[in-house]
Amino acid sequence: MPHSAAREMRRPILSIHPYVPAIEQQGDVICSMASRGDCDHKLIAEVCPEFSDGTTPRWWVCGEWLTSHSSAIAHITTNGFQVPAVP
């Protein structure tokens, strides 16, 4: 796992909004795992983490991201998905 991903996931997840259908990565809208160009999967969801400074950034993620982060799986198991996001 990239170091950045491990650091990010210390933030609790507030909500996960699926994209229906999945969208291609383009411009600044890239997978949270793709900062080093190592992901070209379609984006399937928008993850809203909670930051201690009160900001609410968005992370765009692919299915591989979701299924490789245990905290994301735990969130989905407990809370499910929220309403689909509009890209």
Ligand SMILES: [Zn+2]
């Ligand atoms: Zn990805």
